[in-house]
Amino acid sequence: MPPTRTTGKHRRPSRRGIRPARVAGMATLATSGVAATLASPAFAADDSVRGAADTGLRQAVVLDDTLGERIGDQAEAQQSAADVAAAMERAEAAAKREAAEAKRIAEARAKxxxxxxxxxxxxxxxxxxxxxxxxxxxxxxxxxxHASGAAWSSGTHTGIDFKAAEGTPVKSVGSGTVVEAGWDGSYGNSVVIRMNDGMYTQYGHLSALNVTAGQTVTPGQQIGLAGNTGNSFGAHLHFEARTTAEYGSDIDPVAYLRSHGVSV
Known part of the structure; x- marks a missing residue:
């Protein structure tokens, strides 16, 4: 059989032998109240840890509240900026509408x-x-x-004479169309105009003509120059009013002019 080894000076005790000793020591300490004393620092340490944890939690809550307020402030600032921008857009749109309306009104007034x-x-x-x-x-x-005398072949004056020196401008008394412009026997150089009212006017004894047949004339437009051509005894203008372009259809030229507002 193998030899029995005795526990010597240099031999470590087996764990089996130490564990009971520890248990016994702990039991002794527990009996003597030392275990309670040793346990107190542990409990104190637990309170300290608990206090530190509580403080950290409170700081986290405070930080969380501060961060929330900052986020809320930023959100309010962003919303305020968005409201201002929207208000500016509305104001610009309203200004554009007002400008467009003002332009439309101005254009309508100008038109x-x-x-x-x-x-x-x-x-x-x-x-x-x-x-x-x-x-x-x-x-x-x-x-x-209708002045009478041997100077007129019909025995009476078929028109009226206006005092006018040689070369005095002669004008159409109204609007119309020239139907005759040229030499006309005893009338000398003559112009006949069909007036817009359907009547005819004649201008005789002219020294020069400024219009031609077919030409339209307006009131006061120069048609020739006064003269002494044809059967005439000195420079003047012979003026007639007629119902046709032909000789013998004459009417009172003074009454005709007066009917159109001319003071004769």
Missing amino acids: EERAAKERAAREAERKRLNTFVMPVDGSFVSTQY
Whole structure:
């Protein structure tokens, strides 16, 4: 059989032998109250840890609240900026609408003003074209209508004579169309105009002609120069009013001019 080894000086005790000793020591300490004393620092340490944990939690809560407030402030600032931007956009849109409306109104007014000016111009032109004037400016009737005498082949004057020196401008008394312009026997150089009212006017004894047949004329337009051509005894203008372009259809030229507002 193998030899029995005795526990010597240099031999470690077996764990089996130590564990009971520890247990026994702990039991002794527990009996003597030392275990309670040793346990107190452990409990104190637990309280300290618990206090540190509580403090950390409170700091975390405070930090969390502060961060939440900052986030809330940022959100409010962003919302405020968005509200301001939206208000500015609305204001700009309203300003654009107002500008567009003002432009539309201004254009409408300008259009109406142009239309009013055009109407006024047309009315003024209509009045001008319907206006009658004297055939010789600043003149007067030197021989009346139906004056009798041997100077006229019919025995009476078929028109009226206006005092006018040689070369004095002679004008159409109103608007119309020239139907004759040239030599006309005893009338000398003569112009006959069909007036817009359907009547005819004749201008005789002219020294020069400024219009031709077919030409339209307006009130006061120069048609020739006064003279002494044809059967005439001195420079003057012979003026007739007729119902046709032919000789013998004459009417009272003074009454005709006066009916159109001319002071003769």
